Amino acid sequence: MVRVFTEGHDYYYEVADILANYCGRNEIEFIKEKVPAAGRSLFVHSMLRIHPDGVKVKCNITGEGRTVMKIDRFGPAGGDRLEIRKKYKRYVKHNLLRAAEEFSGKKLPWGILTGIRPVKMVHKLMDQGLGEEYIQRHLVDFYRLAPEKARLGLEIANIEREFILPYDPERVSIYISIPFCPTRCSYCSFPSNEMVRWGGLADAYVECLMGEIQAVSETMAEAGLGCDTVYIGGGTPTSLGLSQLERLFISVDKAFIGPGTREYTVEAGRPDTLDGAKLGLLKEHGVTRISINPQSMNAATLERIGRKHTPQDIINAFELARKAGHENINMDLIMGLPGENEEMVANTLEHIGRLKPEGVTVHTLAIKRASRLHEEVTEADWVKEEEVKAMMQRTSNFLQAMGMTPYYLYRQKYMVGNLENIGFCMPGYQGIYNMQIMEEKQTIIALGAGAASKLVYLPEDRLERKQNPKSLEHYLDRAKDIAEGWRETIFQLKEALRL
Ligand code: SF4
Incomplete structure (x- = not known):
């Protein structure tokens, strides 16, 4: 069982999407308070805090006698309400995935791109005039794609264009x-x-x-x-x-x-x-x-x-x-x-x-x-x-x-x-x-x-x-x-x- 407590956000769907790659979906339970991990269960604490100068996201995964903690900081998110919410969701997924990868030792080939079409994302970046080197780095660093998947996405986007x-x-x-x-x-x-x-x-x-x-x-x-x-x-x-x-x-x-x-x-x-x-x-x-x-x-x-x-x-x-x-x-x-x-x-x-x-x-x-x-x-x-x-x-x-x-x-x-x-x-x-x-x-x-x-x-x-x-x-x-x-x-x- 994986118990999840979210603080400062309610992105249950996005959190479950990432965790489902590490355990069965039906093993994920969202709870309303922090509880220590007991027995074979794991405890995930995902937090988002918005400050005037940016956003801080933090994730703790505790269980099996150890804890992994990851903290990320991002600049203020620009755009309308919908865009800002989308960005916050990405920050939370990115941060959670970093913690889950370290805790489990397992990397997801497509990183946080769970509900997103990878090549569509590449086209979007290309349409903004960004170069291939930048896109490759961005896919690996921010979306946490395996480098070979990022290359495949770029190769396909180039053919499609x-x-x-x-x-x-x-x-x-x-x-x-x-x-x-x-x-x-x-x-x-x-x-x-x-x-x-x-x-x-x-x-x-x-x-x-x-x-x-x-x-x-x-x-x-x-x-x-x-x-x-x-x-x-x-x-x-x-x-x-x-x-x-x-x-x-x-x-x-x-x-x-x-x-x-x-x-x-x-x-x-x-x-x-x-x-x-x-x-x-x-x-x-x-x-x-x-x-x-x-x-x-x-x-x-x-x-x-x-x-x-x-x-x-x-x-x-x-x-x-x-x-x-x-x-x-x-x-x-x-x-x-x-x-x-x-x-x-x-x-x-x-x-x-x-x-x-x-x-x-x-x-x-x-x-x-x-x-x-x-x-x-x-x-x-x-x-x-x-x-x-x-x-x-x-x-x-x-x-x-x-x-x-x-x-x-x-x-x-x-x-x-x-x-x-x-x-x-x-x-x-x-x-x-x-x-x-x-x-x-x-x-x-x-x-x-x-x-x-x-x-x-x-x-x-x-x-x-x-x-x-x-x-x-x-x-x-x-x-x-x-x-x-x-x-x-x-x-x-x-x-x-x-x-
Ligand atoms: S649509 Fe395709 S998968 Fe579905 S029954 Fe027909 S052949 Fe099989």
């Missing part, structure tokens, strides 16, 4: 959600509905979605907004039948695809949804990038995570895609799946080496509360942190030896080992949508059930989120209102850009 600059508020990307899958994977936390149970609603869903697509495209044209990239994801879009897909693609072509569209991606994730006809249809409609996602090439793992297909099915689907003319194929892998070891990862990589996709996105398993895995596995079944790190390293080395480089990166909560997800690709095959959604400098208009839009108000450096209903039935019930609602949202966005 070739694709996301100049920021253009008049161009948006479109995300289209197809929330159906053949079966539900045990680690899934996405809005996805099993076809066996919900497939009967697929026709109605495509109709409603087409209504939303048309409403958005007409309003975009009126507002003078152009389409940069289109991404059809889910779920697994190719769970839809051939004629449903065809109707959808015709509507997307008409609505969004034009000479200015730089990328058109469709997630063809599960091989059990693919055949030559569907892959041919994707090609016919000008899809420029697809994803076929094995996650692992080990049969036992696929079965354990609820995927009803074999590694051979992946190989067959990949070959069919090549035959249909797809020249930009990404494959997703997950490190740290229950029961996997480094040898099994090596086996997956051997297959990747033979298939030669243009891109591989490497995820670290995140056990989210909404997933079945969260119920099914206990902490004892998780692959150990050190092993997941070794798997990540091996995979990264392997892909780089294939000629790929990392080009986008993001982190999620509850990731094993506090690691990251990294997109690798061969030169010239970067997924532009992936970079845009991560760096949040371009509006993403997301359509369909469960779709989450990000409306970027560039002049104000502000982001608004807009969430469509997650439930398929609610979406179908409200589809007409949702489609009509886009008019107001898009014109609001456009109006704000004029100011």
Whole structure:
């Protein structure tokens, strides 16, 4: 048990976020008074004091017969109330992490950047005109990143800038959600509905979605907004039948695809949804990038995570895609799946080496509360942190030896080992949508059930989120209102850009 007493601040969420990397979240208890650590429990005292000439933060961690104390001083925090509060939170996290690192001997690779996208932070500093040397030092000293993670962040930001600059508020990307899958994977936390149970609603869903697509495209044209990239994801879009897909693609072509569209991606994730006809249809409609996602090439793992297909099915689907003319194929892998070891990862990589996709996105398993895995596995079944790190390293080395480089990166909560997800690709095959959604400098208009839009108000450096209903039935019930609602949202966005 870790008992925490905060003095001069109430940043419970931020404190718990740091401590959760050292103990289970449910072992953290915030208390109202100072008590000595007893038995196996630890006591954390985090304090913030504001003086006219600056801010003092102090953290004591006591237990196991010893105490670690860290004191930091910062100059007065400038900015409005919100900015000042953000800075104080960072000071408290920084100070707490220094104490926790010394007490435990364990460093966090991404330092205090828990809820923050590391590369977004690098872009922010670059946009202020700061040089790479300064940014590297700042990430290491203030955000407490491991030097190699800071370098990775800079490397990725530099690649991304070739694709996301100049920021253009008049161009948006479109995300289209197809929330159906053949079966539900045990680690899934996405809005996805099993076809066996919900497939009967697929026709109605495509109709409603087409209504939303048309409403958005007409309003975009009126507002003078152009389409940069289109991404059809889910779920697994190719769970839809051939004629449903065809109707959808015709509507997307008409609505969004034009000479200015730089990328058109469709997630063809599960091989059990693919055949030559569907892959041919994707090609016919000008899809420029697809994803076929094995996650692992080990049969036992696929079965354990609820995927009803074999590694051979992946190989067959990949070959069919090549035959249909797809020249930009990404494959997703997950490190740290229950029961996997480094040898099994090596086996997956051997297959990747033979298939030669243009891109591989490497995820670290995140056990989210909404997933079945969260119920099914206990902490004892998780692959150990050190092993997941070794798997990540091996995979990264392997892909780089294939000629790929990392080009986008993001982190999620509850990731094993506090690691990251990294997109690798061969030169010239970067997924532009992936970079845009991560760096949040371009509006993403997301359509369909469960779709989450990000409306970027560039002049104000502000982001608004807009969430469509997650439930398929609610979406179908409200589809007409949702489609009509886009008019107001898009014109609001456009109006704000004029100011
Ligand atoms: S394929 Fe993806 S969206 Fe579908 S159930 Fe599995 S993890 Fe969820």
